[in-house]
Amino acid sequence: MPQLELPFENAAACAAKDVPPPAGEALLLRLREAHPRHIDERRAAELFARAARARGAASVRRVRATFRPFRSTLYSFRIDPAGTALIRFHLAFRAASDEVFLQAAHLMLARTRRARVNVERGAYDAFVAQLPHAVFNLPGTRRYSPRARTGPGRFRSLEESFARVNARYFEGRLARPRLCWSPGRSRRVLGSYDPESDRLIVSRLFDSPRVPLFVLDYLMYHELLHKHLGIGRRPDGKRCMHGPEFRRLERRYEKFREAVAFIERRAN
Ligand SMILES: [Zn+2]
Numbered sequence: 001m002p003q004l005e006l007p008f009e010n011a012a013a014c015a016a017k018d019v020p021p022p023a024g025e026a027l028l029l030r031l032r033e034a035h036p037r038h039i040d041e042r043r044a045a046e047l048f049a050r051a052a053r054a055r056g057a058a059s060v061r062r063v064r065a066t067f068r069p070f071r072s073t074l075y076s077f078r079i080d081p082a083g084t085a086l087i088r089f090h091l092a093f094r095a096a097s098d099e100v101f102l103q104a105a106h107l108m109l110a111r112t113r114r115a116r117v118n119v120e121r122g123a124y125d126a127f128v129a130q131l132p133h134a135v136f137n138l139p140g141t142r143r144y145s146p147r148a149r150t151g152p153g154r155f156r157s158l159e160e161s162f163a164r165v166n167a168r169y170f171e172g173r174l175a176r177p178r179l180c181w182s183p184g185r186s187r188r189v190l191g192s193y194d195p196e197s198d199r200l201i202v203s204r205l206f207d208s209p210r211v212p213l214f215v216l217d218y219l220m221y222h223e224l225l226h227k228h229l230g231i232g233r234r235p236d237g238k239r240c241m242h243g244p245e246f247r248r249l250e251r252r253y254e255k256f257r258e259a260v261a262f263i264e265r266r267a268n
Pocket residue numbers: 008009222223226241242
């Protein structure tokens with residue numbers, strides 16, 4: 001069975017943390033020096049439009065691209081009702097090649113996970129993998145989403161989910177992190193755990209009576225595994241969020257397949 005990739009933490013979380021972090025601005029300067037022909041908003045929009053045409057994405061009529069100093073996101077993307085694709089790339093993408101942009105655009109435009117599996121993404125992945133962690137801490141970056149906050153959900157309780165999962169899978173030994181619902185009903189990032197702030201966020205998508213408890217608990221379990229295991233390292237020292245040990249433990253979740261299948265159906 002092919003390994004299912006769920007949109008938990010985004011790829012930013014997997015960027016190499018080993019590179020000593022230079023000050024953000026110096027770093028960007030370096031990125032630009034290494035790639036003098038860095039990409040501007042217009043070029044980014046052109047490349048996205050090219051990918052949209054190639055995919056027959058008729059809903060895209062215009063493209064507007066901007067670059068932002070995101071803290072944990074590589075890009076965001078939506079198409080407004082008038083057909084304008086509004087794309088925001090992480091500032092580091094100014095140093096990316098055309099090929100990286102085209103692959104990123106295809107990933108954004110692939111509407112289902114099944115379609116994404118077929119997207120050629122080697123250049124994009126290689127670009128993201130070499131990003132130093134410092135690019136996620138640039139001036140102007142907001143430390144946290146100001147609206148993600150602790151507090152009860154409307155239908156579901158993260159505290160209760162944590163208590164269930166902690167008791168069942170961690171012998172009650174895990175200290176409770178700060179538990180937050182995401183401000184929006186994010187489909188792209190379903191959950192995240194930040195060891196620095198010990199904060200675990202679950203997409204508000206799961207604060208719903210239509211989502212079975214075992215699915216919410218699975219997300220909780222997944223994120224708590226990150227807290228439990230810490231940052232994994234591959235033999236070459238690169239960070240690895242979902243290594244073999246993670247995958248093995250993740251499958252201990254009682255309704256692993258059912259939960260993954262539910263999420264897969266929902267996310268598409
Ligand atoms: Zn994860």
